[in-house]
């Protein structure tokens with residue numbers, strides 16, 4: 060639950076903000092009606108305040124002094140004001156606030172509270188700024204840091220690709236056009252070989268003299284374009300809009316490809332992604348191992364403890380598999396069965412890795428809500444025998460799994476075993 064400080068002297072506005080906050084189950088608000096009360100809240104609860112929504116004209120501080128107070132405590136500020144004055148707005152924005160929202164009807168209050176949630180979600184998103192000008196890189200990075208993002212930077216396209224490969228979780232790239240080594244459009248073309256628009260948002264930037272560049276960027280795969288110099292609010296809105304579109308696409312993808320119970324990849328995704336990994340391995344003559352993992356005596360466990368506890372165990376085992384094999388493709392195939400695809404591993408390596416995971420699952424107690432601890436084991440078949448398709452390889456691993464079950468369970472059978 061995120062706690063926000065709302066500093067507002069109008070009773071009517073306070074009532075509206077309370078109502079809007081109530082619609083967001085993950086936000087709670089502490090209210091102050093003047094500068095002095097806000098100071099007391101910050102003095103006593105600063106570490107628990109995630110962000111502040113503040114008016115500018117308070118009875119005991121009429122000239123926006125509250126902004127300096129809150130920023131001085133290191134708390135991000137979203138100004139919510141009735142003041143339309145452009146000059147004042149620019150002055151307040153230049154202090155480093157997250158956003159300046161004018162009270163113009165119901166949507167503006169929802170926008171302001173939504174901005175708090177945006178700030179929180181941005182903390183789990185990484186952004187890469189690519190520009191050969193150190194000043195420009197610093198400026199754009201500073202704007203993004205204000206919005207809560209994790210920010211990385213690179214001085215040209217080549218360096219950008221290195222950062223992205225080393226830092227797999229980059230969701231947004233903001234790139235200038237004119238750069239040595241590799242320009243912005245070349246960078247977009249290169250990135251689009253590997254990352255679709257649902258994996259990575261790219262926003263192109265360039266100076267006023269290059270108007271045709273917007274089309275060039277977008278035709279080569281950028282999601283959006285901004286002409287420099289841009290104003291902070293335009294930048295903020297464009298970034299927010301693009302990041303929200305990305306999240307929506309990811310939600311749809313997850314609903315299609317993630318298993319509803321455990322949250323790990325589904326059988327459908329395993330075959331879609333797995334087929335590409337499989338074809339890559341075949342084309343490059345590199346090893347690829349497939350494993351079929353099946354929990355032992357799961358019917359008995361369900362019968363003894365109930366289906367709900369069975370579900371709870373499936374979730375915990377899925378988490379263990381996912382974290383132990385995080386470099387690889389892991390999916391719930393259905394029921395109490397999981398698939399793993401391990402590109403780059405030969406059969407000895409894959410069998411040894413899956414055996415370590417088997418040992419870990421067998422010896423780690425799985426905790427239930429009432430404090431009870433249960434243990435469960437799995438059996439697995441692991442093969443590197445690449446047939447005509449991924450399906451055939453999985454069928455072979457499944458054959459070994461049956462042998463592991465027949466040999467007594469809690470066992471991993473590979474290509475060289477005689478079971």
Ligand SMILES: Nc1nc2c(ncn2[C@@H]2O[C@H](COP(=O)(O)OP(=O)(O)OP(=O)(O)O)[C@@H](O)[C@H]2O)c(=O)[nH]1
Pocket residue numbers: 320353354355356357358359361365366367368369370373393394395464468
């Ligand atoms: N709780 C829970 N149980 C499931 C789910 N999907 C399948 N199962 C149960 O998993 C059990 C699988 O039973 P079996 O195929 O006989 O396998 P097993 O009891 O694990 O025996 P072995 O595989 O031979 O060790 C059945 O009782 C299914 O009802 C699920 O989503 N949740």
